[in-house]
Amino acid sequence: MTDRRYKQRKSSIVAKIAAVGCASIVLAGCIGFGIASAGGSAQEVDAFGIDALSAPVSEADTATFAENATDSSAREATVLASTAKRDISKGIEAIEAEEEAARIAAEEAARAEEAARVAAAEAAKAEQQARAAQDSAASALASLPDVDFSVGKEAFISTWTDRIDAYLAGSPLAGQGATFATAAWDYGVDPRWSPAISNTESSKGAVCFKPYNAWGWGQSGWGSWEEAINAHVAGLASVYGYSITYGAAMKYCPPNYDHWFNATLGQMMMI
Incomplete structure (x- = not known):
């Protein structure tokens, strides 16, 4: 009776080990199939898991990352330099030309206004002088004796x-x-x-x-x-x-x- 129980327990243990082994084989097959479907290699299969995440970064990877960062910085610097070197002189010259034209137009308008004012003042003065001269002439003519044609x-x-x-x-x-x-x-x-x-x-x-x-x-x-x-x-x-x-x-x-x-x-x- 004792021997029979011992044999049964041993058989049960063997069965469990066999079950665990089969489960492991199935799991490994599933993992391999997933990686193969994703285009992975055997090395990727080995790297799969927590150990791969905690693996140290190699010097080659660091150099590659630095090189990529350097290239990105260089591109940014080139873009900034290109923007800084953009020729804006034509725009500035156009603005300055417009301002100069406006200034000249304002000066010409001021001169024209002043000339018109002076001309108006001179015209008024001339008119006043003409009236004065005519009044003086009329007064002088009044002092000129008339000619008598009635005498024959x-x-x-x-x-x-x-x-x-x-x-x-x-x-x-x-x-x-x-x-x-x-x-x-x-x-x-x-x-x-x-x-x-x-x-x-x-x-x-x-x-x-x-x-x-x-x-x-x-x-x-x-x-x-x-x-x-x-x-x-x-x-x-x-x-x-x-x-x-x-x-x-x-x-x-x-x-x-x-x-x-x-x-x-x-x-x-x-x-």
């Missing part, structure tokens, strides 16, 4: 012949009083006007720019004082009217009309 032709010519001859005495136009007086009567012009202009333009015929042209009239000369006087008085009547005015002076001598007006009017008052 004979009395008119006689009176003004004497006065004009006295005014022209000693000049190239001396003795032409009757010519001036007769022409003034015929054309209805102030008899003092043409003789006075001759003084303003040529010092009473002393400096004529054309023959017998003592008045700066037109661009031609005449053959005698009589012809010239009649032509000038007739021209005054047709272009300027009866007698001197400030407007007539502006038309007769545009460059220096104010002086021309005052000088001629002053001479008329002397006749």
Whole structure:
């Protein structure tokens, strides 16, 4: 009985060992099959497990890791250097050009505004001076005695012949009083006007720019004082009217009309 129990226990132990062995064989086969399916090698099978995770890193692996890190750092440095070397001068130049153009435009606008202000001030000043000159001219004209045409032709010519001859005495136009007086009567012009202009333009015929042209009239000369006087008085009547005015002076001598007006009017008052 004892022997039989001993044999049974021994058989049971053997069976357990056999079962463990079969289980181990099956487990090893499963592991090998999994690694083979994943494309692994026998060395990977040996490295599989906890021991593989705790195995020390070799110097070759460390060198490879360092090399990879170095390559990554080099690539980053290259990218940064490339970014730093990027040419931004054109962008800066464009901005500077725009700023310079804006500055120049602002300066030109300021100069234009200042020029307009100065021009406006000068125009206002000129207008004020013109009004003052016209007022002065009107006052001066008011002091010029009127010419009486109601006395008749004979009395008119006689009176003004004497006065004009006295005014022209000693000049190239001396003795032409009757010519001036007769022409003034015929054309209805102030008899003092043409003789006075001759003084303003040529010092009473002393400096004529054309023959017998003592008045700066037109661009031609005449053959005698009589012809010239009649032509000038007739021209005054047709272009300027009866007698001197400030407007007539502006038309007769545009460059220096104010002086021309005052000088001629002053001479008329002397006749």
